[in-house]
Amino acid sequence: MGKKNSLKSALSSHQSRLQKKQHAVHAAQAAQQKDKITGQSSKRKSTHSAPVATATVPFKPTHKILLIGEGNFSFAHALVFDPPPTLQYLPAASVTATAYDTEEECYTKYSSAKDVVRNLREKGVEIIFGVDATKLEKHAVLKSRKFDRIVWNFPHAGKGITDQDRNILxxxxxxxxxxxxxxxxxxxxxxxxxxTQRQRKKAEDDDAPEVSEGEGEDLESAQTRGTVLITLRNVPPYTLW
Ligand SMILES: C[S@@+](CC[C@H](N)C(=O)[O-])C[C@H]1O[C@@H](n2cnc3c(N)ncnc32)[C@H](O)[C@@H]1O
Structure with a gap:
């Protein structure tokens, strides 16, 4: 119980940090856009210490995206209903969002999930419950498909193992x-x-803000190999898996 609560609070503070970061990035992008329109310099006086960085958006509107281990489907919701400017034209039908839980389990665990899932389905997102991340190639719906991005945010087996080493393993x-x-x-x-661009920039100036990964892709129009994206909390024990 205590373990579950601490995981829940870690997850919720992680989500709130992400939300704050996303708001800051959107604000910076809106400011840059305004500068472009008004022709002003983008070197505005900052009221806080965070650098005005370009968001790292590892998706393109042409991508087929598979989301793994969604809890309450909030990431899928943000991706489809509140995308960054570069993903404005991502078709909802290009997103397949999955959960390990059954539909019933999901709605029991997360009070908002039913509405979120209904909205996503209405928009055209494919939702699949009961998907095991380790058996994707055997799943009846997924096995014959190919994806450009397979994303698992904050993977966690959630087995409640108290021994740290066994938990990490x-x-x-x-x-x-x-x-x-x-x-x-x-x-x-x-x-x-x-x-490519990030490395060049870093070499020139180590304090330079990060450059979007997409901007560095050389094979812009070619069909490139798909990529797996995993996000982890940047503190132990999460850094150990
Ligand atoms: C810490 S939660 C993260 C939930 C969500 N991705 C997020 O970022 O809010 C870990 C998720 O991994 C899922 N999970 C655990 N084992 C899994 C497996 N074998 N296949 C797919 N998902 C799994 C859990 O059901 C849970 O939703």
């Missing part, structure tokens, strides 16, 4: 199983060249 095994499985339903093609 269990999550490492889960991620290994996920990567093995995801590889089989990723789009084929040449390996995308990413980070």
């Amino acid at each position: 269990s999550n490492q095994m889960l991620l290994l199983g996920f990567l093995r499985s995801a590889a089989q339903i990723l789009s084929a093609g040449p390996v995308p060249v990413i980070h």
Whole structure:
């Protein structure tokens, strides 16, 4: 129970940090857009210490995106209903959002999920419950499909293992199983060249704000190999899997 509560509060503070970051990025983008329209310099006086950075958006509107292990489907909702400017034209039908839980379990755990899922379905997002991240290539609906991005935000086996080493091992095994499985339903093609611009910028100026990964892709129009994206909390024990 205590373990569940601490996971829940860690998850909710993680989500609130993400939300704050997203708002800051949107505000910075809106300011940059305004500068473009008014012809002003983008070197505005900052009222806070955070640099005006371009958001890292690892998706393109042409991508087929598979979301794994969604809890309350809030990420899918944000992606489709509140996308960054570069994803304004991402078709909802290009997003497949999945949960490990059954539909019933999901609605019991998360009070908002029923409405969120209904909205997503109405918009055209494909929702699938009961999807095991380690058996994607065996799933009746997913096995014959290919995705450009397979995303698992904040993976956690959630087995309630109190022994730290066994807990870490269990999550490492889960991620290994996920990567093995995801590889089989990723789009084929040449390996995308990413980070080119970021590396060049970093070399020039180590304090430079980060540059969007998408801007560095050389094979802009070509069909490149799909990518797996995993987000983790940047504190132990999460950094250990
Ligand atoms: C910490 S929660 C993160 C939920 C959501 N992605 C988020 O960022 O809010 C971990 C999620 O992984 C899911 N999960 C655990 N084992 C899984 C598996 N084998 N396959 C798919 N999802 C799994 C859980 O059901 C839970 O929703």
